[in-house]
Amino acid sequence: MKALAFLGRGIKRSGLLGFVFPVLLLLVWESLSRFGIVRASLLPPPSAVALTLRDLARSGELLGHIEVTLMRVAFGFAGGTLAATVLGALTGYSDLWRRLLDPLLQAIRSIPSIAWVPLFVLWLGIFEASKDTLIAVGVFFPVYLNLMAGIQQVDRKLVEVARVHGYRGVALVRYVLLPATLPTYITGLRGGLGLGWMFVIAAELMGASEGLGFLLIDGQQTGRPAIIIASILLFGCFGKLSDMALARIGQRFTGWQDSFKAAKEKEANASDRSGLQAI
Amino acid sequence: MLRIDRVSKRFENGLAALSPVDLTIERGEIVGLVGTSGCGKSTLLRIACGLETPTTGEVILDGEPVTEPRSEVGIVFQEPRLMPWLTVRQNVGFALSKFSKSRRGPLIDAALHKVGLTAFADALPQQLSGGMAQRAAIARALVARPSVLLLDEPFSALDAFTRLGLQDHLLDIWREDKPTLLFVTHDIEEALVLSDRIVVMRAKPGRIHAQYEIDLPRPRRRADPRLQVWKERLLQDLDLVAA
Numbered sequence: 001m002k003a004l005a006f007l008g009r010g011i012k013r014s015g016l017l018g019f020v021f022p023v024l025l026l027l028v029w030e031s032l033s034r035f036g037i038v039r040a041s042l043l044p045p046p047s048a049v050a051l052t053l054r055d056l057a058r059s060g061e062l063l064g065h066i067e068v069t070l071m072r073v074a075f076g077f078a079g080g081t082l083a084a085t086v087l088g089a090l091t092g093y094s095d096l097w098r099r100l101l102d103p104l105l106q107a108i109r110s111i112p113s114i115a116w117v118p119l120f121v122l123w124l125g126i127f128e129a130s131k132d133t134l135i136a137v138g139v140f141f142p143v144y145l146n147l148m149a150g151i152q153q154v155d156r157k158l159v160e161v162a163r164v165h166g167y168r169g170v171a172l173v174r175y176v177l178l179p180a181t182l183p184t185y186i187t188g189l190r191g192g193l194g195l196g197w198m199f200v201i202a203a204e205l206m207g208a209s210e211g212l213g214f215l216l217i218d219g220q221q222t223g224r225p226a227i228i229i230a231s232i233l234l235f236g237c238f239g240k241l242s243d244m245a246l247a248r249i250g251q252r253f254t255g256w257q258d259s260f261k262a263a264k265e266k267e268a269n270a271s272d273r274s275g276l277q278a279i
Numbered sequence: 280m281l282r283i284d285r286v287s288k289r290f291e292n293g294l295a296a297l298s299p300v301d302l303t304i305e306r307g308e309i310v311g312l313v314g315t316s317g318c319g320k321s322t323l324l325r326i327a328c329g330l331e332t333p334t335t336g337e338v339i340l341d342g343e344p345v346t347e348p349r350s351e352v353g354i355v356f357q358e359p360r361l362m363p364w365l366t367v368r369q370n371v372g373f374a375l376s377k378f379s380k381s382r383r384g385p386l387i388d389a390a391l392h393k394v395g396l397t398a399f400a401d402a403l404p405q406q407l408s409g410g411m412a413q414r415a416a417i418a419r420a421l422v423a424r425p426s427v428l429l430l431d432e433p434f435s436a437l438d439a440f441t442r443l444g445l446q447d448h449l450l451d452i453w454r455e456d457k458p459t460l461l462f463v464t465h466d467i468e469e470a471l472v473l474s475d476r477i478v479v480m481r482a483k484p485g486r487i488h489a490q491y492e493i494d495l496p497r498p499r500r501r502a503d504p505r506l507q508v509w510k511e512r513l514l515q516d517l518d519l520v521a522a
Contacts, residue, residue, distance in 0.1 A: 157360050161373075167376065179362070257363070
């Protein structure tokens with residue numbers, strides 16, 4: 001009993017708390033298939049999924065699929081982010097450009113992005129270009145909206161301080177607007193990346209000869225649920241990993257934020273900083 | 280010398296914030312602007328530093344008209360308005376973008392020393408108390424060695440003890456370089472402790488109602504009975520006590 005309590009405390013401290021439910025779920029799932037409560041041909045146990053993954057990895061096939069999908073997301077994300085950053089900065093900074101461009105972009109936004117697929121295929125062919133473009137469209141809007149809103153919401157009082165000290169145009173953007181907007185911009189990037197992963201599946205489901213999305217379809221057509229589940233898990237892992245990486249990068253630049261979460265973290269190591277609070 | 284010459288301000292919505300105002304402030308003088316809210320004192324200050332353009336008239340500093348913010352004029356706002364992503368040192372340096380890199384360091388060090396924040400140079404604004412943040416803002420306003428320092432209710436957001444401390448501190452700083460000080464306040468005692476001259480403004484439309492040379496010796500004690508006499512008189516001017 002004591003050992004269990006000790007284990008519990010250890011888990012709580014080490015930040016492994018998030019793994020408790022997934023591990024329980026895996027155990028339940030494994031036993032359901034093992035004891036024949038569900039049919040393994042429909043829901044293979046996690047161990048079978050792991051074996052399938054191993055086999056795919058051994059044959060070298062898996063790495064190829066992962067690489068193709070990652071490249072698509074990377075290209076789409078880069079393209080979408082670039083366009084969104086330029087247009088978002090423009091419409092956020094300038095009233096004129098916002099009134100010129102934003103209504104059109106908002107109208108385009110209300111078109112479900114998948115609807116573009118036939119057109120992109122017609123224009124750009126069935127290979128990479130049309131897929132990358134679709135992903136870029138998905139990435140574009142969260143980044144664009146967050147950046148524009150972020151710039152507009154920059155504290156007028158800080159902008160005034162900058163004006164008093166002679167900051168204008170590019171200098172104002174570089175030294176005040178950009179750093180002030182960074183937190184919302186990074187939120188936008190994370191949202192965009194999430195949509196990028198969604199759209200890469202859409203693109204690959206609709207016609208691809210490689211990639212994790214292709215693996216999904218392949219599993220369906222050949223009646224191998226283990227492959228489907230394995231690809232779903234891989235999507236989840238890479239989505240989560242890439243988001244974590246982005247969040248980590250973001251944290252480096254936005255550590256100055258005075259937020260609820262930051263306050264809680266500060267409390268945790270208050271002892272070594274308490275000197276600063278005294279005046 | 281800072282000369283405000285027939286300056287008036289009418290906002291775009293037609294509201295007259297200031298009827299023509301004339302005010303001349305000598306170099307090194309400390310002038311307090313008092314008045315109830317809406318009398319245009321903050322507007323006058325914003326015009327004086329070039330943040331707003333007057334509808335008529337002009338502001339002349341040492342013979343040159345002020346039409347946009349200039350480094351000879353420093354300003355401290357009611358809130359510290361520090362950039363939250365910059366350290367105290369970088370915030371102070373923010374005012375030195377036009378100075379060469381090699382000149383910045385010593386100027387920043389001097390300004391931080393003046394306001395007593397040397398030990399907190401690398402702290403972020405969120406780690407500072409209200410009083411320290413406002414001292415950092417004063418350091419930023421002073422770092423480029425302006426000849427005029429404008430302060431818009433600089434201590435009104437602080438607690439009473441911090442406020443008293445910073446009033447004395449401001450006078451210490453003033454004694455070093457003797458910049459011209461023009462400050463807006465709601466606090467009559469603050470105006471009396473600090474000012475060589477008090478300008479009383481009244482609203483509808485904003486105008487100068489009266490000016491008084493405060494000839495009390497320095498350093499001034501807040502409990503000085505003569506200060507209380509002045510206080511009574513100024514409150515009467517503002518219609519805040521029965522005459």
